Amino acid sequence: MSLRPPIKIPEGNNNLDSKTTFAERAEYELYVEMILRSMPDLTLVNLRKKTLYGKINLKNQVVAPIPSKMVLFGGTVRTFDFIADALQDFSDALDSRLERGRLNAGTPYSSLQLRSRTSSWEEDYSDYIEDVREKFMEQYLADTESYNSTHNFRQFLALFLDFCANNCTDSPISFSRYNISKHSDLFTTGIVFDMGTEQYGNDYVSCKKYFEDSNFGIFSQEAQNHGFILDRHAPWRFVANLSSEPMIQYMKNREYRNLQSVFNELYFNPVNLEFYEIVKSVVAMYAETFPLDDAGNPSTYASICHRDGKTSYTLKPRDVFDLNDFSSVDEMIDILGINDWIRAFAFIKAVELNQGTTQQEFEDIVKEAQALNKHLDIQRALGYISDRFNPLKVSFIQGSPTIRF
Numbered sequence: 001m002s003l004r005p006p007i008k009i010p011e012g013n014n015n016l017d018s019k020t021t022f023a024e025r026a027e028y029e030l031y032v033e034m035i036l037r038s039m040p041d042l043t044l045v046n047l048r049k050k051t052l053y054g055k056i057n058l059k060n061q062v063v064a065p066i067p068s069k070m071v072l073f074g075g076t077v078r079t080f081d082f083i084a085d086a087l088q089d090f091s092d093a094l095d096s097r098l099e100r101g102r103l104n105a106g107t108p109y110s111s112l113q114l115r116s117r118t119s120s121w122e123e124d125y126s127d128y129i130e131d132v133r134e135k136f137m138e139q140y141l142a143d144t145e146s147y148n149s150t151h152n153f154r155q156f157l158a159l160f161l162d163f164c165a166n167n168c169t170d171s172p173i174s175f176s177r178y179n180i181s182k183h184s185d186l187f188t189t190g191i192v193f194d195m196g197t198e199q200y201g202n203d204y205v206s207c208k209k210y211f212e213d214s215n216f217g218i219f220s221q222e223a224q225n226h227g228f229i230l231d232r233h234a235p236w237r238f239v240a241n242l243s244s245e246p247m248i249q250y251m252k253n254r255e256y257r258n259l260q261s262v263f264n265e266l267y268f269n270p271v272n273l274e275f276y277e278i279v280k281s282v283v284a285m286y287a288e289t290f291p292l293d294d295a296g297n298p299s300t301y302a303s304i305c306h307r308d309g310k311t312s313y314t315l316k317p318r319d320v321f322d323l324n325d326f327s328s329v330d331e332m333i334d335i336l337g338i339n340d341w342i343r344a345f346a347f348i349k350a351v352e353l354n355q356g357t358t359q360q361e362f363e364d365i366v367k368e369a370q371a372l373n374k375h376l377d378i379q380r381a382l383g384y385i386s387d388r389f390n391p392l393k394v395s396f397i398q399g400s401p402t403i404r405f
Contacts, residue, residue, distance in 0.1 A: 054189030109215035
């Protein structure tokens with residue numbers, strides 16, 4: 001049975017002009033509201049508004065799944081054990097209905113055919129940082145003069161931090177800020193799934209192919225029966241509704257007491273990880289930019305000398321290193337010393353946020369963080385910085401940051 005409301009099918013997509021897009025999107029919202037009124041038990045999630053779903057915990061902290069706690073369901077998606085149980089039961093319920101003639105064969109909702117999503121947030125973040133490195137190289141070290149004027153790691157770091165100040169609001173470096181940005185894929189959370197390769201934002205496909213599917217009513221009900229909820233704007237995508245009674249029962253079946261227990265056992269706060277990843281990434285960038293040659297000799301730069309009206313050039317070796325010489329990230333930290341790295345970390349977090357921090361406020365935060373590291377530990381220092389520059393607690397300011405490293 002068609003669920004089509006008695007209005008025209010919206011035809012909004014991402015290629016229309018702004019006026020037409022506005023009108024078509026309004027038609028789409030009206031279309032969906034009429035479906036919801038015709039199906040009182042139906043619930044749809046708005047992932048355009050819930051962009052952080054699966055990326056923050058109950059304490060409003062940025063989190064990420066612990067990779068070792070995830071399982072591969074059906075060889076196609078990475079998720080958690082209790083959600084895999086729910087997916088299996090959901091799939092079995094659809095297959096049972098199809099066998100009994102309660103579902104029509106050959107439609108998108110005839111069975112649970114998940115699109116393959118096996119990449120992890122680790123892989124995606126690593127690829128993203130490589131893209132950032134290339135952007136940095138293009139902007140700051142592509143010309144010979146800039147390249148030759150960088151003689152050591154401290155100068156390189158200063159260049160990189162200047163790049164951060166000019167780019168980090170749109171291209172964040174720290175994992176926390178990256179994870180809640182447009183660059184981070186929802187599918188790496190392990191709780192978002194899709195069944196098609198449709199173009200997101202194509203309202204006609206959403207309505208004609210999915211909402212009007214003869215199996216839509218049964219599929220959406222079975223989804224909710226098993227703790228899932230369909231996406232309002234992309235009905236081929238659905239999420240695990242972690243607060244629903246069915247999903248909570250699946251949690252308990254795996255001996256998670258509640259949702260807080262799930263976050264405690266299956267997720268982690270990346271504040272420590274992102275600090276060490278920044279250290280490793282910047283050191284790696286430097287080593288890759290100024291590598292040793294095949295004979296193990298450092299790259300050189302031209303030292304210019306003006307004397308008696310004459311100009312001479314002398315090639316001098318750079319302060320370089322081989323990544324293989326480091327046995328731990330702590331040895332990388334020793335290149336500058338922990339206090340300078342704490343300052344660099346605080347600077348990156350501050351310019352990513354761009355909340356109007358004054359130079360004095362920044363200096364006070366750095367001083368306090370360095371004291372916490374000295375008298376307590378590095379974890380306490382990093383936690384303090386991350387709390388002071390928590391992207392979930394403040395509004396962003398347009399324009400470039402004014403603080404200096």
